[in-house]
Amino acid sequence: MSFRALSPIFVSGKVEGQKYAQYFAPQQEDYTRLIINNLKEKLKVYTGIEQLNPVQNSGIKLLSRSKQKGILIKTGTPQQTKLVGYQYDFKLKATKELLRIGYYCGFGEKNSMGFGCCEVI
Numbered sequence: 001m002s003f004r005a006l007s008p009i010f011v012s013g014k015v016e017g018q019k020y021a022q023y024f025a026p027q028q029e030d031y032t033r034l035i036i037n038n039l040k041e042k043l044k045v046y047t048g049i050e051q052l053n054p055v056q057n058s059g060i061k062l063l064s065r066s067k068q069k070g071i072l073i074k075t076g077t078p079q080q081t082k083l084v085g086y087q088y089d090f091k092l093k094a095t096k097e098l099l100r101i102g103y104y105c106g107f108g109e110k111n112s113m114g115f116g117c118c119e120v121i
Contacts (some may be wrong), residue, residue, distance in 0.1 A: 001092060001099050003118040008069040009108040010115055011035060012087045023084040026066045035107060039098040042105050063089035063121075073113075085115060095106025 008027070011034045012021040026032045036058055044050045066088040074080050092099065092107075105117030 001103075002063060002089065002121045003092065003103070003107070005087040005116070005121045007071050007108070007117045008071065008083075008087050009118075010083055010085040010110045011038070013110045026060060026062055026067070026086055026090070033088045034090075035060060036094060036098065038108060039094065041104050043097055043101045046101060046105070047090045057094075059096050061091040061093075063091055071115075083110065083115075085110075089091060091121060 011024045011031055011094040013024060013034050014031060015022045024034060040050070066086040069085050069087055071083045071085065072080060073083060092102070093101075103118065103120065104114075105111055107118055110116065
């Protein structure tokens with residue numbers, strides 16, 4: 001299915017030798033794996049069912065240029081944090097359950113703050 005990000009999509013992961021998780025850009029190697037794993041975790045939390053089947057030829061194909069969006073949260077406090085996300089149009093190949101959970105729950109991280117919201121194109 002093809003989607004358009006209406007709000008930035010945040011994807012992060014631990015990188016060996018780094019103290020904090022790093023934000024990934026859609027062009028980076030681990031991005032697709034992290035998105036699929038995030039969707040699998042959401043599906044498991046929502047349904048209680050773990051999707052064990054690997055998604056054959058799963059992946060994200062960018063349909064537009066990705067635009068980096070930096071967001072500050074908890075501004076003006078000691079906990080101030082900068083989040084780095086991206087907005088873009090994309091085609092995601094995955095199971096229908098993962099596509100559905102991404103559409104309804106959001107893609108990537110920080111969905112409870114409204115990030116990762118997409119529309120079908």
